Amino acid sequence: AQKVTQAQTEISVVEKEDVTLDCVYETRDTTYYLFWYKQPPSGELVFLIRRNSFDEQNEISGRYSWNFQKSTSSFNFTITASQVVDSAVYFCALSEGDFNKFYFGSGTKLNVKP
Amino acid sequence: ETGVTQSPTHLIKTRGQQVTLRCSSQSGHNTVSWYQQALGQGPQFIFQYYREEENGRGNFPPRFSGLQFPNYSSELNVNALELDDSALYLCASSSRVTVNTEAFFGQGTRLTVV
Numbered sequence: 001a002q003k004v005t006q007a008q009t010e011i012s013v014v015e016k017e018d019v020t021l022d023c024v025y026e027t028r029d030t031t032y033y034l035f036w037y038k039q040p041p042s043g044e045l046v047f048l049i050r051r052n053s054f055d056e057q058n059e060i061s062g063r064y065s066w067n068f069q070k071s072t073s074s075f076n077f078t079i080t081a082s083q084v085v086d087s088a089v090y091f092c093a094l095s096e097g098d099f100n101k102f103y104f105g106s107g108t109k110l111n112v113k114p
Numbered sequence: 115e116t117g118v119t120q121s122p123t124h125l126i127k128t129r130g131q132q133v134t135l136r137c138s139s140q141s142g143h144n145t146v147s148w149y150q151q152a153l154g155q156g157p158q159f160i161f162q163y164y165r166e167e168e169n170g171r172g173n174f175p176p177r178f179s180g181l182q183f184p185n186y187s188s189e190l191n192v193n194a195l196e197l198d199d200s201a202l203y204l205c206a207s208s209s210r211v212t213v214n215t216e217a218f219f220g221q222g223t224r225l226t227v228v
Contacts, residue, residue, distance in 0.1 A: 045219035100208045100217045104156030
């Protein structure tokens with residue numbers, strides 16, 4: 001079974017629009033970690049955020065915000081006032097007991113058009 | 115830049131051949147993980163090395179093997195290459211000081227098997 005599901009394969013928005021990328025995860029562990037990574041065309045995965053299962057407080061960092069809801073096993077990512085430079089593939093990942101062994105979703109490709 | 119360096123960046127091999135991919139971890143990081151990312155998919159965990167020992171393995175056959183050296187750099191070896199081994203291979207380094215810190219990824223090695 002998929003541990004991390006990113007149902008949106010590709011999203012296209014016009015610059016300055018807000019966009020939310022969905023992530024649903026599945027785990028039986030009580031302690032786990034959730035991550036978001038950005039992958040530009042160069043291929044390198046760029047770390048965006050880490051959240052542990054005991055911290056449900058939502059986080060905002062500039063134009064980025066994350067909504068963690070254990071009740072629905074979701075960890076959604078919102079970009080406010082999107083920019084062309086936000087165009088990339090975004091991955092949600094889950095890590096359970098094993099140190100930094102990530103289960104990645106299939107990714108959401110975000111296209112931001114000028 | 116993350117400080118994680120992978121070589122080579124691109125590689126073309128023939129089916130049945132063997133290949134070695136290299137990763138230099140970020141300074142101070144003692145844990146290296148390898149991931150395979152097929153086109154259009156999320157990265158899949160291959161294995162992880164900590165203090166020169168394999169520390170966890172994903173669902174990959176034994177022809178995928180690795181090494182970690184005293185300076186924490188690492189190699190991924192793949193024997194008897196198959197066409198389906200064509201993918202982006204990503205190396206991630208992290209420090210096993212606190213639980214599940216973020217991992218820093220290299221830019222990857224694009225392997226094409228023909």
